[in-house]
Amino acid sequence: xxxxxxxxxxxxxxxxxxDTPRTRPAKAPLSLDAVVxxxxxxxxxxxxxxxxxxxxxxxxxxxxxxxxVYVTDRDELMAHVHDLALATVETPGPADGDWRARxxxxxxxxxxxxGSHDDIALVAITRVPTGPNALRLLEATMxxxxxxGVDDDLCPWAADLLDxxxxxxxxxxxxxxxxxxxxxxxxxxxxxxxxxxxxxAGSDLDAVYGSLPADTHPTIHALRPIMTTAGRDxxxxxxxxxxxxxxxxxxxxxxxxxx
Amino acid sequence: xxxxxxxxxxxxxxxxxxDTPRTRPAKAPLSLDAVVxxxxxxxxxxxxxxxxxxxxxxxxxxxxxxxxVYVTDRDELMAHVHDLALATVETPGPADGDWRARxxxxxxxxxxxxGSHDDIALVAITRVPTGPNALRLLEATMxxxxxxGVDDDLCPWAADLLDxxxxxxxxxxxxxxxxxxxxxxxxxxxxxxxxxxxxxAGSDLDAVYGSLPADTHPTIHALRPIMTTAGRDxxxxxxxxxxxxxxxxxxxxxxxxxx
DNA sequence: AACTTCTAACGAACACTGTTCGCTACGAAC
DNA sequence: GTTCGTAGCGAACAGTGTTCGTTAGAAGTT
Numbered sequence: 036x037x038x039x040x041x042x043x044x045x046x047x048x049x050x051x052x053x054d055t056p057r058t059r060p061a062k063a064p065l066s067l068d069a070v071v072x073x074x075x076x077x078x079x080x081x082x083x084x085x086x087x088x089x090x091x092x093x094x095x096x097x098x099x100x101x102x103x104v105y106v107t108d109r110d111e112l113m114a115h116v117h118d119l120a121l122a123t124v125e126t127p128g129p130a131d132g133d134w135r136a137r138x139x140x141x142x143x144x145x146x147x148x149x150g151s152h153d154d155i156a157l158v159a160i161t162r163v164p165t166g167p168n169a170l171r172l173l174e175a176t177m178x179x180x181x182x183x184g185v186d187d188d189l190c191p192w193a194a195d196l197l198d199x200x201x202x203x204x205x206x207x208x209x210x211x212x213x214x215x216x217x218x219x220x221x222x223x224x225x226x227x228x229x230x231x232x233x234x235x236a237g238s239d240l241d242a243v244y245g246s247l248p249a250d251t252h253p254t255i256h257a258l259r260p261i262m263t264t265a266g267r268d269x270x271x272x273x274x275x276x277x278x279x280x281x282x283x284x285x286x287x288x289x290x291x292x293x294x
Numbered sequence: 295x296x297x298x299x300x301x302x303x304x305x306x307x308x309x310x311x312x313d314t315p316r317t318r319p320a321k322a323p324l325s326l327d328a329v330v331x332x333x334x335x336x337x338x339x340x341x342x343x344x345x346x347x348x349x350x351x352x353x354x355x356x357x358x359x360x361x362x363v364y365v366t367d368r369d370e371l372m373a374h375v376h377d378l379a380l381a382t383v384e385t386p387g388p389a390d391g392d393w394r395a396r397x398x399x400x401x402x403x404x405x406x407x408x409g410s411h412d413d414i415a416l417v418a419i420t421r422v423p424t425g426p427n428a429l430r431l432l433e434a435t436m437x438x439x440x441x442x443g444v445d446d447d448l449c450p451w452a453a454d455l456l457d458x459x460x461x462x463x464x465x466x467x468x469x470x471x472x473x474x475x476x477x478x479x480x481x482x483x484x485x486x487x488x489x490x491x492x493x494x495a496g497s498d499l500d501a502v503y504g505s506l507p508a509d510t511h512p513t514i515h516a517l518r519p520i521m522t523t524a525g526r527d528x529x530x531x532x533x534x535x536x537x538x539x540x541x542x543x544x545x546x547x548x549x550x551x552x553x
Numbered sequence: 554a555a556c557t558t559c560t561a562a563c564g565a566a567c568a569c570t571g572t573t574c575g576c577t578a579c580g581a582a583c
Numbered sequence: 584g585t586t587c588g589t590a591g592c593g594a595a596c597a598g599t600g601t602t603c604g605t606t607a608g609a610a611g612t613t
Contacts, residue, residue: 065561065562087598087599087600088599088600088601089598089599089600092563097562097563098562098563098564098565099563099600099601100562100563100564100565100601100602100603101561101562101563103600103601103602104560104561104562108600108601109599109600109601157419160416160419160462160465163499165499165502170502170506170511170514171511173514174510174511174512174513174514177513177514177517178512178513181513187516187517187520188520189534190513190517190520191517191520191521192531192534192535193538195531195535196535196538199458199459199462200458202462203419203458203461203462206419240422240424243424243429247429251433252429252430252433253433253437254433254436254437254440254449255429255432255433255436257446258436258446258449258450261446261447261449261450262450272451272454275448275451275546276451276454276455278542278546279452279455279539279542279543279546280538280539280542281542282541282542282545282546283537283538283539283540283541283542283545284538285545286541286542286544286545287534287537287538287541324590324591346569346570346571347570347571347572348569348570348571351592356591356592357591357592357593357594358571358572358592359572359573359574359591359592359593359594360590360591360592362571362572362573363589363590363591367571367572368570368571368572
C-alpha cells in the first residue's frame with residue numbers, strides 16, 4: 036500500500052484519492068460547530084432547499100453518514116443553523132433610543148439577518164426555536180415590552196406575535212432577494228433596480244387582480260391601483276405593519292385579554 | 295381481447311389485474327377536480343407531508359405520471375388543494391354583527407378550516423394564493439376593513455397582515471390537533487383532554503425556560519410561570535392576538551403610514 | 554511495547570421522493 | 584373501416600434522508 040503519494044498536503048479535493056480509506060492527509064476533524072457553520076455557508080451559496088445531507092457532507096469532504104454523529108435529523112441541523120444565523124443579531128442598547136425605537140430596531144435587525152440567509156426562517160414555522168440565540172433575543176424582546184408597559188401576562192403572547200411577524204417578514208425578504216438575484220443574473224445588473232423589481236414581481240399578481248370582474252369583486256377592483264403601485268414589499272409596508280402591531284400592544288396594555 | 299372478464303364492476307383494488315393494460319373495468323375518468331379532491335382527502339388521512347404523488351395516484355387507482363396531465367407540479371397541486379379547503383369557509387353576513395364581529399368571524403372560520411386540514415396552510419407561505427376562494431375571502435376581508443374605516447391605501451397591507459396571521463394560526467392549530475391525535479392514540483383517549491394536552495405540549499418548552507439562569511435571562515425567568523400556565527395556544531391567546539391586530543388598524547386609520 | 558477496547562467515521566445500501574420519456578390503446582373524426 | 588390525436592401510464596432517472604455494519608485510529612490497560 037505505497038500508493039499514498041499525496042502525503043505532501045493535498046488540499047485539492049479534485050485529487051482522486053482512490054486509495055484505501057484513512058490515507059487522506061488528516062483533514063480537520065468534524066464537530067457540531069464545523070457542520071453547522073458549513074451548513075449556513077451552504078445555505079447562502081445554494082439556498083435552503085438545496086442544502087442536502089450529501090452536498091453538506093461533500094463540502095466537508097466526508098460522507099453523509101458522518102453528519103449523523105453530530106445531528107439526529109436534517110430538521111435538527113437546520114434548527115442549529117437557524118440559531119447560528121441569529122448569532123450576529125446584536126441587541127440594541129440605551130444609545131438606540133426609547134423602548135419602542137429599540138424594539139423596532141431589534142425586530143428589523145432580526146428580519147434583515149434571517150432574510151439574508153435564504154429561507155432559513157422556515158425552521159421557526161415548524162418548531163419553536165429554543166437555541167441560545169433565540170432565547171437571547173426572546174429575553175431582549177420581552178424586556179423591552181415590559182419597559183413599554185405591556186402587562187406581564189401579555190408579554191409572552193406579544194413576543195409570540197412579534198416572532199410570527201419576524202418569521203413571515205424574513206421569508207418575504209428572502210423571496211425578494213432571491214428574485215432580485217435571479218433577475219440580475221438573467222437581464223443584466225441594470226434591470227435589477229428596486230423599482231423595476233417590484234414592478235416585475237407585482238405584474239403577475241396584478242394580472243390576476245385585473246382579470247376579476249367588478250361585479251363579483253368590487254373592492255379588489257376598486258383598490259387594484261393601490262395594490263399594484265404600492266408594491267407588496269416596500270419599506271413603508273414593513274414599517275407600517277410593525278407600527279400596527281406595537282400600537283395594538285399599547286391599546287391593549289393595562290387590560291386583560293377579552294374573556 | 296376477451297381477457298376483460300371483470301366487467302361486472304370490480305371496485306376491489308386487491309384484485310391483481312395483471313392482464314394487459316386497459317382491461318380494467320372502466321374506472322371513473324380523471325379530472326383536475328377528482329385529483330384535487332382526492333388530494334385533500336389524502337391530506338386529512340395521512341397528513342400534508344405524506345401526500346406523495348405516488349400515494350395520491352394509488353388512491354385514484356392510477357400511476358403517478360397520470361397526475362401530471364392535470365397539474366404541472368406538486369406545488370401547483372397543493373395550491374389547488376389549499377383553495378379547495380377554503381371553499382367551505384362562508385363569508386359572514388349582516389346577521390353576524392358589525393364589521394368587526396364579522397371580520398373576526400371570517401378570520402376565525404378560516405383558521406379553523408385551514409387548521410383542520412393538517413399543514414395545508416404551508417402553501418400560503420411560499421406563494422400568494424390566487425385561487426378563486428382565496429380571492430373571494432380577500433374581497434370579503436377588504437370590504438369589511440373598508441367598512442371599519444381603514445384607509446383605502448392601507449387596506450391591502452391590512453389584508454396582508456391578517457393573512458399572515460391566519461396562516462400562522464392555522465399551522466399552530468394543525469400542530470395542536472396533530473399532537474392531540476398522537477397523544478390520544480398512544481395513551482388512550484382519556485389522556486387527551488384540553489388541559490392535559492397543553493400541559494404536555496408546554497412541558498418540554500417549560501424545561502427549556504426553566505433551565506435558564508436568572509442572571510442572564512431575568513425576564514424569561516420572571517415570566518416563566520405565565521409562559522407555562524397560560525398555555526401557548528389557548529383560545530384567549532388567539533382572540534387577543536386578533537384584537538391586537540385590529541386595534542392596531544384602528545389606531546392607524548385616517549393617517550398615512552410613517553414616512 | 555504489545556494488546557485490548559472504544560468510538561468517530563464512513564461505504565454501501567434501503568426505501569423512498571418528484572418528475573419525465575415514450576409507448577399504448579381508446580374515442581372520435583373522416 | 585381506417586386514421587389519428589391524445590389521455591393514460593409503466594418504467595426509469597436522478598436524486599432524497601437515513602441506517603447498518605464495518606473499519607481505522609486514538610485512548611487506556613497490562
